[in-house]
Amino acid sequence: MSDFEPKILGFLCNWCSYAGADLAGVSRYQYPPNIRIVRVMCSTRVSPHIILEVFKAGADGVMVGGCHIGDCHYITGNYYTERRVKLTKELLALAGIEPDRLRLEWVSASEGEKFANVVADFVKQIKEIGPSPIKNNQEMMTRLSAAIQAAKIFRVKLVSGKELKLTTEGNVYGEKIDQERMDAILKSVAQAEFKRSLILELTKQKALSVKELADAIGETPDTILDHIVVLRSKNLIALSGIEGSSPKYKAILVGGV
């Protein structure tokens, strides 16, 4: 699509990447005007659900820029950024959106030329991937809403937030968890919470049976039933009636939401 001009939002940390972007401008390095910049104090202030909201609003790509590892002005902020971006990519994939639409870059205050090159390369990459697939796609919008809800769930935030400590310092017994195992734990927690959030999103719209949910989500009825048991224990979903021999479930809306 030759006339496609991607809309890209860039979250840049105040101390390095934003200053790098500033230097690119002052030094007159040319880069495509497809990016709009939001300045944040540290790259780690950009929570996964915020990035997902940006995609829901129609962005074709999102870039997070921070200081090089070891240079974060809040010492460990960008170590957490790496984990948050990894979780966000996982949730994007679950929503059916190409994870490569999200890019993390380390650009220092003295790297104006690098900033210009990174933006040019990202714009080229997004042009190759194409426009955001969520436009006019209600099913994908529902999945993205579920990903946003999943990103806000405490268990997901906890596993993502503890990853650095558990892989470098270890748990309370001093036992370190290797990176591969930690990745598998994060993936499984993100998947489970995404599916529960998707059940809630779908049953907000109308009451559905386990079989209907299993078909819509692409899961086995047994797994869906397990999720419904958890959601019922949290008072998030209720039995709304029985059609034939199938119980139908409806999300419990809090404050009409």
Ligand code: FES
């Ligand atoms: S201040 Fe730049 S990444 Fe934290």
